[in-house]
Amino acid sequence: AKIGIDAGGTLIKIAYCQNGSINYRSFQSKSMEEAALWITQHFENPTICITGGKSEVLAEKLNTQPKIILEFDATAQGITYLASRQQQSIGNNFLFVNVGTGTSMHYVQNGRQERVGGSGIGGGTLLGLAFLMTGIQDYEQIVQNAAEGNRENVDLKVKDIFEGAIPPISGDLTASNFGKTEAIVSERPADEDILAAMIGFVGEVLVTISSQMAGQYDADTIVYVGSSFRSNPLLQEIIEMYAGMIGKKPVFLDRGEYSGAVGALLAL
Numbered sequence: 080a081k082i083g084i085d086a087g088g089t090l091i092k093i094a095y096c097q098n099g100s101i102n103y104r105s106f107q108s109k110s111m112e113e114a115a116l117w118i119t120q121h122f123e124n125p126t127i128c129i130t131g132g133k134s135e136v137l138a139e140k141l142n143t144q145p146k147i148i149l150e151f152d153a154t155a156q157g158i159t160y161l162a163s164r165q166q167q168s169i170g171n172n173f174l175f176v177n178v179g180t181g182t183s184m185h186y187v188q189n190g191r192q193e194r195v196g197g198s199g200i201g202g203g204t205l206l207g208l209a210f211l212m213t214g215i216q217d218y219e220q221i222v223q224n225a226a227e228g229n230r231e232n233v234d235l236k237v238k239d240i241f242e243g244a245i246p247p248i249s250g251d252l253t254a255s256n257f258g259k260t261e262a263i264v265s266e267r268p269a270d271e272d273i274l275a276a277m278i279g280f281v282g283e284v285l286v287t288i289s290s291q292m293a294g295q296y297d298a299d300t301i302v303y304v305g306s307s308f309r310s311n312p313l314l315q316e317i318i319e320m321y322a323g324m325i326g327k328k329p330v331f332l333d334r335g336e337y338s339g340a341v342g343a344l345l346a347l
């Protein structure tokens with residue numbers, strides 16, 4: 080069997096070929112032993128290609144010698160492959176934004192990627208801030224609770240400032256993330272509302288930076304990947320809304336969080 084692995088800071092993503100189709104599987108990076116055991120027990124004499132920051136650590140735990148490749152190139156290849164299989168047209172020049180533990184932004188032109196920026200704001204921020212603000216640690220619980228929340232109890236919108244008057248920009252835009260201070264102080268918002276606002280905050284920062292980057296590189300399409308979009312429709316909605324307003328086409332790929340792993344698989 081052929082196996083592509085993206086060993087990241089938080090999650091290990093595995094894409095493998097079986098009976099002609101690609102299958103997917105992920106593990107927590109902190110349970111690397113478990114991932115290595117699963118691989119050695121499931122496959123006989125596999126050929127493996129690994130990418131990602133934890134490549135070397137994982138490679139040591141396997142009993143075959145894997146090929147190791149650069150993560151950025153693997154992700155670009157994986158995105159191109161998944162987009163074409165899903166009939167998503169992303170063109171020959173596009174920006175991709177990988178929202179992993181942190182965020183990395185890349186410009187791709189004629190198959191070659193160049194890293195053009197990044198941000199420490201990413202999926203790790205979601206986990207860390209969520210814990211600090213609500214004490215919740217479980218990712219699925221965080222995103223589920225956020226989906227039930229109402230940001231209006233936490234964020235200040237433009238229309239909240241322009242009471243009655245007609246604002247010069249859409250009143251529904253966020254004027255200040257977490258900025259509804261008076262209301263927050265007089266009554267602590269529910270955890271759900273805080274979590275929804277937090278996802279809004281992360282999404283709005285990322286869509287703003289990446290849209291400006293797309294403008295700078297004259298790319299009309301921005302492909303968003305990374306496990307931070309897993310079970311997290313709220314993050315996707317925020318990015319879709321703002322990117323659309325700015326005139327950049329946002330693209331989300333099914334299994335986009337496996338782009339690096341798919342790219343590694345394709346390198347075999």
Ligand code: ADP
Pocket residue numbers: 086087088089090091131178179180181201202203204205206218219304305306307308309336
């Ligand atoms: P990396 O390659 O840095 O590990 P990923 O693309 O896998 O990055 O994204 C990691 C982020 O995905 C986490 O910070 C978290 O926000 C989110 N995430 C999605 N599913 C899980 C999960 N089961 N456990 C922990 N984090 C998860």
